[in-house]
Amino acid sequence: MTTKQPSTMSTMATAPKKPTIRDVARLAGVSYGTVSRYLNGNEHVSKDAAERIAAAIEQSHYTPNKAARSLARQRTQTVALIIQVESNETMVQASVSEAMVGANQVLGDAGYQMVTIIANSDESTQRITQLVNSDFADGYLLFSLSEDDSLANAFLNVRRPVVRSEISDRGDLPYPAIDFANRDGQRAITRYLLDNGRTRLAYVCGPGYSPTAGNRLDGFKDAVGDDYDERRVYYADDWEITSGEMAAVAFQPQLDRIDGIVCANDSIAIGVINQLARFGYTTPDDIAVTGFDDSPLALLVNPKLTTVRQDSQLHGRAMAETLLRMLHGTAIEPHHVELLPTSIVKRQSA
Amino acid sequence: MTTKQPSTMSTMATAPKKPTIRDVARLAGVSYGTVSRYLNGNEHVSKDAAERIAAAIEQSHYTPNKAARSLARQRTQTVALIIQVESNETMVQASVSEAMVGANQVLGDAGYQMVTIIANSDESTQRITQLVNSDFADGYLLFSLSEDDSLANAFLNVRRPVVRSEISDRGDLPYPAIDFANRDGQRAITRYLLDNGRTRLAYVCGPGYSPTAGNRLDGFKDAVGDDYDERRVYYADDWEITSGEMAAVAFQPQLDRIDGIVCANDSIAIGVINQLARFGYTTPDDIAVTGFDDSPLALLVNPKLTTVRQDSQLHGRAMAETLLRMLHGTAIEPHHVELLPTSIVKRQSA
DNA sequence: CTGTTAGCGCCTTCAG
DNA sequence: CTGAAGGCGCTAACAG
Numbered sequence: 001m002t003t004k005q006p007s008t009m010s011t012m013a014t015a016p017k018k019p020t021i022r023d024v025a026r027l028a029g030v031s032y033g034t035v036s037r038y039l040n041g042n043e044h045v046s047k048d049a050a051e052r053i054a055a056a057i058e059q060s061h062y063t064p065n066k067a068a069r070s071l072a073r074q075r076t077q078t079v080a081l082i083i084q085v086e087s088n089e090t091m092v093q094a095s096v097s098e099a100m101v102g103a104n105q106v107l108g109d110a111g112y113q114m115v116t117i118i119a120n121s122d123e124s125t126q127r128i129t130q131l132v133n134s135d136f137a138d139g140y141l142l143f144s145l146s147e148d149d150s151l152a153n154a155f156l157n158v159r160r161p162v163v164r165s166e167i168s169d170r171g172d173l174p175y176p177a178i179d180f181a182n183r184d185g186q187r188a189i190t191r192y193l194l195d196n197g198r199t200r201l202a203y204v205c206g207p208g209y210s211p212t213a214g215n216r217l218d219g220f221k222d223a224v225g226d227d228y229d230e231r232r233v234y235y236a237d238d239w240e241i242t243s244g245e246m247a248a249v250a251f252q253p254q255l256d257r258i259d260g261i262v263c264a265n266d267s268i269a270i271g272v273i274n275q276l277a278r279f280g281y282t283t284p285d286d287i288a289v290t291g292f293d294d295s296p297l298a299l300l301v302n303p304k305l306t307t308v309r310q311d312s313q314l315h316g317r318a319m320a321e322t323l324l325r326m327l328h329g330t331a332i333e334p335h336h337v338e339l340l341p342t343s344i345v346k347r348q349s350a
Numbered sequence: 351m352t353t354k355q356p357s358t359m360s361t362m363a364t365a366p367k368k369p370t371i372r373d374v375a376r377l378a379g380v381s382y383g384t385v386s387r388y389l390n391g392n393e394h395v396s397k398d399a400a401e402r403i404a405a406a407i408e409q410s411h412y413t414p415n416k417a418a419r420s421l422a423r424q425r426t427q428t429v430a431l432i433i434q435v436e437s438n439e440t441m442v443q444a445s446v447s448e449a450m451v452g453a454n455q456v457l458g459d460a461g462y463q464m465v466t467i468i469a470n471s472d473e474s475t476q477r478i479t480q481l482v483n484s485d486f487a488d489g490y491l492l493f494s495l496s497e498d499d500s501l502a503n504a505f506l507n508v509r510r511p512v513v514r515s516e517i518s519d520r521g522d523l524p525y526p527a528i529d530f531a532n533r534d535g536q537r538a539i540t541r542y543l544l545d546n547g548r549t550r551l552a553y554v555c556g557p558g559y560s561p562t563a564g565n566r567l568d569g570f571k572d573a574v575g576d577d578y579d580e581r582r583v584y585y586a587d588d589w590e591i592t593s594g595e596m597a598a599v600a601f602q603p604q605l606d607r608i609d610g611i612v613c614a615n616d617s618i619a620i621g622v623i624n625q626l627a628r629f630g631y632t633t634p635d636d637i638a639v640t641g642f643d644d645s646p647l648a649l650l651v652n653p654k655l656t657t658v659r660q661d662s663q664l665h666g667r668a669m670a671e672t673l674l675r676m677l678h679g680t681a682i683e684p685h686h687v688e689l690l691p692t693s694i695v696k697r698q699s700a
Numbered sequence: 701c702t703g704t705t706a707g708c709g710c711c712t713t714c715a716g
Numbered sequence: 717c718t719g720a721a722g723g724c725g726c727t728a729a730c731a732g
Contacts, residue, residue, distance in 0.1 A: 018485070018509065020725055031703045036727060044701050061507065063483035067420035068725030071708045076417065080465070085451065097447065101435065104468045113481060115430070115465035118454045131463060133413035135368070157411065159368070241650075270650070300591075300620070300650055370709060381719045386711055394717050418709030421724050 019060040027056035039064060070135075079107050079323065080137040081116040082128065084144050084151055086238070094295050095312040096143055099165070102316030103141055110324050112138070119151050129154035139323045141165070141316075142175070144210075161326035163319045167337050168211050174334035176326075178319045182212055182292075185308040185342035186219030189290050190262050192344055194223060198260035198288050202232040204247040204272060206239055206264035216264050216292060232258065236268060244271020252279060259287055260350065266291035266298050266307055273301065273349065288350035303348030310342045369410040377406035389414060420485075429457050429673065430487040431466040432478065434494050434501055436588070444645050445662040446493055449515070452666030453491055460674050462488070469501050479504035489673045491515070491666075492525070494560075511676035513669045517687050518561050524684035526676075528669045532562055532642075535658040535692035536569030539640050540612050542694055544573060548610035548638050552582040554597040554622060556589055556614035566614050566642060582608065586618060594621020602629060609637055610700065616641035616648050616657055623651065623699065638700035653698030660692045 021039075025032035030049050038045050038053045045053075056062070070076045081103060083096055100116055107114040115137070119125050132140065132154050139161040142152075152173055155162055164177040193201060203220050206213025221228050234250050236243035244263065248271070251258060255276075263269035269291035273283045283289050283303055291298060291307035298305035318340060326332055371389075375382035380399050388395045388403045395403075406412070420426045431453060433446055450466055457464040465487070469475050482490065482504050489511040492502075502523055505512055514527040543551060553570050556563025571578050584600050586593035594613065598621070601608060605626075613619035619641035623633045633639050633653055641648060641657035648655035668690060676682055 022725085032726085033704070033728085034702055037702085040727075046701060049702080061483075063480060065421070065725050066481070066484040066486050067417045067426065068708090069484075069727080070417035071415070071421050071710090072725075072727040074708070074727095100468060101470065104470070104474070108471070108474050108477060113467070113477060115467055117463070117465055118450060120451065120454070121458070124454070124458050127458060127463060130413060131416070133411075134416040134419075136416050297647075297650060300647060302652060372709085382710085383712085383720075384718055387718085390711075396717060399718085415709050418724090419711080421726090422709075422711040424724070 018065075019062045021062070021064070023060055024053065024056045024062045027060060028052040074135075075138050076136065077112055078137045079112045079114050079139045079141065079320075079327075080132075081114055081141040082143065082151070083116060083118060084149065085118060085120045093144075095293060095310070095315075098312035099143070099316030099319070102313035103320040104316070106317050106320040106324070110320075112324075112327075114141075114320075122150070125151045125154065132158055132160075135160075139163075139327050141319050141323060161323055163323045163326070165315065165319060166211050167215070167339075176322060176332050176334070176336035176338070178315065178322060178338045178340065179212075180310045180315065180342055181339040182215040182342075183219035183222065184339075185310070185344075186216040186262065186292065187222040188219075188342075189292075189306075189308050189344050190220050190223035192346075193260045193262065193288055193290065193350060196288075196350075198350075199227075200232075200258050201227075201260045201262060202251055202254075202258050203234070204244060204261060204263045204268050205233055205235045206268070207237055208235065210239075213264055220262050236264065239265050239267055241267045241271035241274070244268035244273075245275040246271075248272045248275030248279065255279065255281060255287070261287060261289045263289065263291055266293045266295045266305055269305055269307070269349070270297060270301050273303070284348065284350050290350045294345055298345075298347070306347045306350040307345055308342050309345045310340065315340060368415075369412045371412070371414070373410055374403065374406045374412045377410060378402040424485075425488050426486065427462055428487045429462045429464050429489045429491065429670075429677075430482075431464055431491040432469060432493065432501070433466060434469045434499065436470070443494075445643060445660070445665075448662035449493070449666030449669070452663035453670040454666070456667045456670035456674070460670075462674075462677075464491075464670075472500070475501045475504065482508055482510075485510075489513075489677050491669050491673060511673055513673045513676070515665065515669060516561050517565070517689075526672060526682050526684070526686035526688070528665065528672060528688045528690065529562070530660045530665065530692055531689040532565040532692075533569040533572065534689075535660070535694075536566040536612065536642065537572040538569075538692075539642075539656075539658050539694050539700075540570050540573035542696075543610045543612065543638055543640065543700060546638075546700075548700075549577075550582075550608050551577075551610045551612060552584070552601055552604075552608050554584045554586055554594060554611060554613045554618050556618070557587055558585065560589075563614055570612050586614065589615050589617055591617045591621035591624070594618035594623075595625040596621075598622045598625030598629065605629065605631060605637070611637060611639045613639065613641050616643045616645045616655055619655055619657070619699070620647060620651050623653070634698065634700050640700045644695055648695075648697070656697045656700040657695055658692050659695045660690065665690060 021032045021035050025035045034049055035053055038050055104114045117128060119128055141163055143165045162175040164175050167177045167179045201224060205217045234247040261272055263272055269289050273289050276283055276287055281287050291305045294307045294309035298307050371382045371385050375385045384399055385403055388400055454464045469478055491513055493515045512525040514525050517527045517529045551574060555567045584597040611622055613622055619639050623639050626633055626637055631637050641655045644657045644659035648657050
């Protein structure tokens with residue numbers, strides 16, 4: 001079967017509109033109910049009819065209309081992955097794009113088409129709220145919603161399964177979340193520093209709107225225990241490199257009494273290292289620095305980052321799997337939380 | 351109006367199914383045809399009726415069903431951005447995610463919902479082919495299709511507007527393309543090297559399946575003219591850092607007679623610089639190196655990359671705009687090509 | 701096993 | 717200005 005059949009092409013030229021199930025039925029000499037059965041894998045179709053239908057479909061280039069099918073069947077076989085990006089400037093994080101690929105894989109294998117939607121303005125949030133309430137998809141994967149996010153409100157009354165990518169303190173969002181064990185991870189890498197004789201540690205915390213930032217800070221607190229000193233914590237406004245540089249500046253007066261800086265993520269760590277270098281401190285000799293995420297950047301910088309690794313593809317897969325379970329009717333406790341493991345990857349910066 | 355109204359909530363509890371246009375009509379005391387008119391901004395609705403309908407909608411939390419509307423109206427108000435990723439390992443390129451944001455903006459402003467779909471396996475390609483032929487969206491934005499891509503075949507018989515992100519030699523794809531002036535850009539930065547006294551130039555070319563790779567190489571050829579020497583060209587298998595390293599290795603025997611290496615993109619350039627350093631050559635003193643894309647990485651490495659900048663958000667916006675034009679009925683020449691300008695950004699590596 | 705038929709929720713003439 | 721009715725393309729329940 002070649003893709004292009006001249007005869008077929010000319011046929012199509014004379015009949016420029018898409019064939020419907022009735023056209024196929026007519027071609028095959030059966031009623032269109034039978035064609036529908038064939039299409040949906042119903043047993044009760046004679047071998048003979050099946051063959052004629054198959055031929056008719058082939059010949060007419062028939063493909064079922066998605067809207068009609070969704071309407072009749074009351075489900076779309078589509079899952080939407082909604083990702084919130086802070087602004088037009090920020091782009092999609094590497095971890096998010098990896099998770100997308102993971103989720104896309106398992107959803108696709110299960111016969112669902114995943115589509116991703118970007119929310120980055122009030123207007124888009126508005127539009128998405130409409131969409132979600134219009135039975136656009138059978139289920140939703142929510143990425144990086146901040147605590148007080150207006151986008152989250154869009155899902156308050158949704159009658160479809162939803163899975164979140166971050167744990168949250170927000171009590172009115174009755175959806176399971178799958179997240180990394182951020183607290184454990186940060187605790188572990190902090191202990192690693194401690195075990196290596198770094199005793200005067202500082203911390204650069206992620207932005208306040210992010211639950212993840214808080215969880216990672218908690219892990220740091222766990223590890224340092226009574227040595228925790230609020231004066232050696234810098235609260236960044238975002239997750240970017242610049243924030244790391246600002247943190248180092250803020251710490252400057254006490255840098256001589258600091259021998260390690262634990263950062264909320266890799267980008268911040270890179271910023272810290274850069275700024276420390278400008279101040280004349282070398283990493284890790286003078287001050288050890290750790291990141292979090294093990295993003296592609298971790299390998300690019302000098303020194304290479306010692307950081308907490310998380311498997312983002314797995315994150316996407318795990319989220320998709322529990323969504324599928326819900327789609328299949330399995331009841332999941334509304335505030336169910338699954339924490340994915342992280343691991344320390346030791347490189348040069350600490 | 352608070353989002354959660356206890357009374358409404360309990361009402362919903364007793365009537366667990368979504369309200370339809372008929373429910374709204376009943377509540378407002380009009381026929382549902384009138385509600386439909388109201389919904390679609392038809393003039394012929396009395397002020398009185400409009401108000402009652404608005405109240406009924408508010409009260410019932412009504413949102414039109416997407417599938418039904420699409421079916422009746424024969425359009426979805428949706429545009430799909432399809433992006434092909436080489437494998438599960440490769441993630442979404444920064445430039446692509448930026449273009450996504452740009453296109454999303456323009457499309458959203460025009461009342462379309464953009465959804466992005468990932469193609470990364472035969473199975474997903476298969477599924478997408480079905481989708482595209484099922485009137486899933488009103489138009490398509492195609493990202494990074496390789497020349498002989500099977501995915502491209504999915505669009506051979508589509509009856510909807512399509513815009514491509516790369517120019518191509520493939521003649522059977524009658525869709526306009528919007529691309530960067532890759533050839534011009536590479537020619538310009540090569541000339542820049544030449545003008546700065548670099549006379550023995552080598553080139554690292556992108557993967558063969560990519561038209562872009564060829565266009566950039568052509569730009570290099572333009573600039574060096576008769577000095578072009580096939581022995582100083584390395585053909586990479588992909589766009590990644592590792593390929594740059596391999597290129598440097600391949601060039602090693604003649605490195606002493608080379609004073610500049612023009613690379614197909616930033617990642618490759620970074621790989622080249624790294625490997626050169628290992629061989630004991632410094633950049634740019636011994637050998638100047640240039641990139642292409644001005645990706646976020648360009649600023650992170652040492653020395654910072656001198657490269658060709660392209661505005662990826664603009665790319666997305668431009669593609670969306672011509673798609674909109676086609677959606678609005680403007681005829682666009684099938685093989686129309688628009689080339690977006692690039693600029694040289696001088697930093698440290700050359 | 702197969703034809704018939706009643707919707708799915710909404711849009712859009714067509715009368716009135 | 718508004719109600720009634722046919723249809724968008726397909727599914728599913730019901731006779732036969």
